[in-house]
Amino acid sequence: MSVLKIKDVSKIFANGTVRAVDNFSLDVADGELVCLLGPSGSGKSTLLRMVGGFERPTSGLMIINGEDITHVPPEKRPTGMVFQSHALWTHMNVFKNLAFGLKLRKVAPDEIKRRVEGVLDLVGLGGYGTRHVAQLSGGQQQRVALARSLVLEPKILLLDEPFASLDQHLRERLREEVRDIQQRLKITTLFVTHGQDEALSMADRIVVMRDGKTEQIDRPDIVYREPQTPFVAGFIGTMNLIEGTVSNGIFSKAGYSTPLPVSDGPAILAVRPEALDLTVANDNAQGKVHRVTDYGTHGLVDLELLDSTRVKAMVSHPDLFRAGQGVRLAPKAIAAYRDNAVIHRA
Amino acid sequence: MATLVHRKTDWTGIVLAVVLTLVIVFPLIVVGTWAFTNVWRYPSVIPQEFGLRFWYQTLARADVWTSITTSLTLATTVTGISALICLPAAYAFARMDFPGRDILFFSFLAGHAFPKFGLLVAIAGIFLQLNLIGTFWGVVLIQLVGTLLFMIWIPVAAFQSVDRRMEEAARDVGAGPFRVFWSITLPQAGPTIAAAVLLSFVGTFYETEGAWLIGAPQVRTLPVLMISFINNQPVIQYGAVLSVLLWVPSFIALMFARRVVNSGSFARGFGG
Amino acid sequence: MTTIDSGHIAPVQAERRRPYGLLLVAAPVLLVVWLIIWPIISAVITTLWVQTPEGSEFSTGTYQFFFSDGYSLSNLSVTLWTTGVCAILLLLICLPIALYLRFSDSKVAGYVQGLAIFPMFVPSIILSFAFIRVLGPNGTVDLLANAMGLPKIRSPYLTAWGPVIGLVWDNIPLTVLILLSGLGNVSNQAIEAARDVGARKLQVLWYIILPRIGNSVLVAISFAVLGIFSSFTLPYVLGPAAPEMMGPFMQRTFRELFDPRNAITQAVITFGFCIVFGLFYVRSVAKNRTP
Structure with a gap:
């Protein structure tokens, strides 16, 4: 049973012809955490704001629990949004920030107190009710923003890059906390981010977006291992994308060739650095080492094919390689794309 | 070491x-x-x-009390009307889109492109035909025009500096548009708007030239009375006591508006 | 869920430009049109088209009178002189203060800034009274001079210097604020870089700082000129009875001589003399402000 259903939604902003969101559809199941992942301008934030009711779709339908909410204003939707800039009301203290929505719902004062304190405990801010927003650290402010949404027990929690303004360390801690809380409350969540780490570590499913369209919707491990398009392949993790041609079952690009059992024509060969073995070769070299970086646990070799196409390879013994050396490439796992779709995977 | x-x-x-x-x-x-x-x-x-002898004497004068009442009534009326018409306009300029918005916004600068007293004389020429010279409402109108620029530009900046996301967050938890304005936008913009209202009150209270040109001698505000004390009153202390009385609103403004005045945005409002 | 799954496409909602905004801004805008724009147009028209029994006819009579009348001309020239002297004095006084405030971090700077802004909170009528009590005949300066056995000063009260001193005093705060805001655009690095290549303090001032605050200086001057050229209270109270500045002159023509036509002619002439400064000032303010 899907809690949220987005059907053929498009958004064209009044001033231009740009389709910020282009014929987008998605079903989110009860208790699921779905990440909208994409570069800036991919339409993911616009989509989230449409679910929250802050933008109106140009066309399409939004359905929550079987109810068409496409044209329902934000204050009447069962959604709760956590903003990137936390958007806490600085003229109220923490308690009042949380209580505002409950007061609007005419909840009894002692019930408000009980629920606010409960949620503050949940986000680890028990006893912070009387604090002023300005007295809190960035991480605490974001926790209050989360609590402000949770206290109203929304059907769907919307998170718009909630950790973008925090430092790396805090970001990692908060995303674990949010994931814990989300799983404990089993609250359906839509999460927007441009950070692949965040998406991979938190999501039940990832929606990769580009130019307002869906590129791929899958579980994180599948998105990583089996990207459906060259864009997804390049966006998630590090991926060597080599554009070349296939003839008679052989893919070739500037002196490098490898068997590829597909029909003749152009193709993009995708190889992860960790799936690319290198051997030193003085004769018949396919590429030349450009730089070797030693990370301690492993090494990274930057190399150039004969036409200067850059390729990265992860090696376990970086001391075997030095700049200027000739190498041969032996990919262990490859994928090939043509016309924006997978044509081969091995 | x-x-x-x-x-x-x-x-x-x-x-x-x-x-x-x-x-x-x-x-x-x-x-x-x-x-x-x-x-x-x-x-x-x-x-x-x-000693305080001249305080008793000054405060015993009927013309002083009439002027104080006139000045306070004028300043309150002008500030009240100004707030009533300017604050909604400021909100519209800050948050709404309508045809001619930019040109109308800058039209309030028109009064500042001309030397002030010359403009007052030109307005007085119009008031002459309307029989507004020497009337309370004539003075109200001329002082009202003087408050427009500040009472629109400062609140516009105040409304614009309220984070849109804050308002959206309030919508999100269930507040309707009017409730959002009342509970979020207004309290957020409040201190700056209060400073603008205060500045407008104090500015009107001290406005001398319009009151003298349009109102005197029928409408006598405190500054107008002060001019006649300087010109015709041999007892120095009357003017001194009146000066101290006159300065009280300034002192209050000084207390409250100092931060606004010292901030860079205030000077930028003057083109700095 | 199948009930709604039939999937109809919602009609395209055109983004409507609601005219409510126009309604909200109507009152102040109409006031500006009625009490600023119309009076200016009307002033030009009423002084150039004379009502005669046969209808109205074009005439520059009042302007010819102004520019041939010795008294009017001496009033104009004393106004120009006062404005010029005030503008120069303001720059000479306020630029050092602003420079000091921009580059000093000592505790004294806060006090100096407070003092420089303080006149903003002193209405000019109180200033006039204080001026007379301090610099007027038998004023405090005379008292102190007498106590030290010195002769009395030649009081500037009721001379052309009276308004100059008062107007400069009155205009210090905004001039300092505008210059200070302009100096905010000169980065410390730019100055350190100049010092690094060997520029001395005066050279830094001349080659680095002044070129960058040129616009702010012009804005400050324009603002001061607009305020001083048609100032009324200070010249009326502190200045001589004749020749008088344009402000008191216009007021007397209007209220005491009951000659609005000539008064408005004088007003239009002050507009003419200030139009360049006015337009420059408005342009600078507008440039700094996006609606």
Whole structure:
């Protein structure tokens, strides 16, 4: 049973012809955490704001629990949004920030107190009710923003890059906390981010977006291992994308060739650095080492094919390689794309 | 390891501070002294007798009380009307889109492209035909025009600086548009708007030129009365007491509006 | 869920430009049109088209009178002189203060800034009274001079210097604030870089700082000129009875001589003399502000 259903939604902003969101559809199941992942301008934030009711779709339908909410204003939707800039009301203290929505719902004062304190405990801010927003650290402010949404027990929690303004360390801690809380409350969540780490570590499913369209919707491990398009392949993790041609079952690009059992024509060969073995070769070299970086646990070799196409390879013994050396490439796992779709995977 | 950082004495600052104190504070102290002086005859450097005698005498004068009432009524009326028409307009400029928005926004600068008293004379020419010269409402109108720019531009900046996301967050938890304005936008923009209203009140209270040109002698505000005291009143203390009384609103404004005035945005409002 | 799954496409909602905004801004805008724009147009028209029994006819009579009348011309020239002297004095006084405030971090700077802004909170009528009590005949300066056995000063009260001193005093705060805001655009790095290549303090001022605050200086001057050229209270109270500045002159022509036509002619002439400064000032303010 899907809690949220987005059907053929498009958004064209009044001033231009740009389709910020282009014929987008998605079903989110009860208790699921779905990440909208994409570069800036991919339409993911616009989509989230449409679910929250802050933008109106140009066309399409939004359905929550079987109810068409496409044209329902934000204050009447069962959604709760956590903003990137936390958007806490600085003229109220923490308690009042949380209580505002409950007061609007005419909840009894002692019930408000009980629920606010409960949620503050949940986000680890028990006893912070009387604090002023300005007295809190960035991480605490974001926790209050989360609590402000949770206290109203929304059907769907919307998170718009909630950790973008925090430092790396805090970001990692908060995303674990949010994931814990989300799983404990089993609250359906839509999460927007441009950070692949965040998406991979938190999501039940990832929606990769580009130019307002869906590129791929899958579980994180599948998105990583089996990207459906060259864009997804390049966006998630590090991926060597080599554009070349296939003839008679052989893919070739500037002196490098490898068997590829597909029909003749152009193709993009995708190889992860960790799936690319290198051997030193003085004769018949396919590429030349450009730089070797030693990370301690492993090494990274930057190399150039004969036409200067850059390729990265992860090696376990970086001391075997030095700049200027000739190498041969032996990919262990490859994928090939043509016309924006997978044509081969091995 | 006992290296004490010796700050160089700031001689420039000290010289400037002393000179400015002499030029700016000293004359006002002289006025203050005169207000609390019963007898001060030349050539004594300090008054022969301090006292409150002239406070009683000044406050016993009917024209002083009439002026105080007139000034307070005028300033309250003008500020009230100004807030009533300017604050909704400021909100519209800050948050709505309508045809001609930019040109209308800058139209409030028109009054500042001309020397003020010349403009007042030109307006007085119009008021002459409308029989508004020498009337309370004539003075209200001319002072109202003087408040428009501040009462629109400062609140517009205040409304614009309210984070849109804050308002959206309030919508999100269930507040309707009017409730959002009342509970979020207004409290957020409140302090700056209050400063604008205060500045407008004080500015109207001290407005002399329009009141003198349009209102005098029928409508006598405190500054207008002060001019006649300076011109025709041989008792110095009357003017001194009135000066101290007159300065009270300024003092209040000084307390509250200092932060707004010191902030860079205020000077930028003047084109700095 | 199948009930709604039939999937109809919602109609395209055109983004409507609602005219409510126009309604909200109507009152102040109409006031500006009625009490600023119309009076200016009307002033030009009423002084150039004379009502005669046969209808109205074009005439520059009042302007010819102004520019041939010795008294009017001396009033104009004393106004120009006062404005010029005030503008120069303001720059000479306020630029050092602003420079000091921009580059000093000592505790004294806060006090100096407070003092420089303080006149903003002193209405000019109180200033006039204080001026007379300090610099007027038998004023405090005379008292102190007498106590030290010095002769009395020649009081600037009721001379052309009276308004100059008062107007400069009154205009210090905004001039300092505008210059200070302009100096905020000169980065410390730019100055350190100049010092690094060997520029001395005066050279830094001349080659680095002044070129960058040129616009702010012009804005400050324009603002001061607009305020001083048609100032009324200070010249009326502190200045001589004749020749008088344009402000008191216009007021007397209007209220005491009951000659609005000539008064408005004088107003239009002050507009003419200030139009360049006015337009420059408005342009600078507008440039700094996006609606």
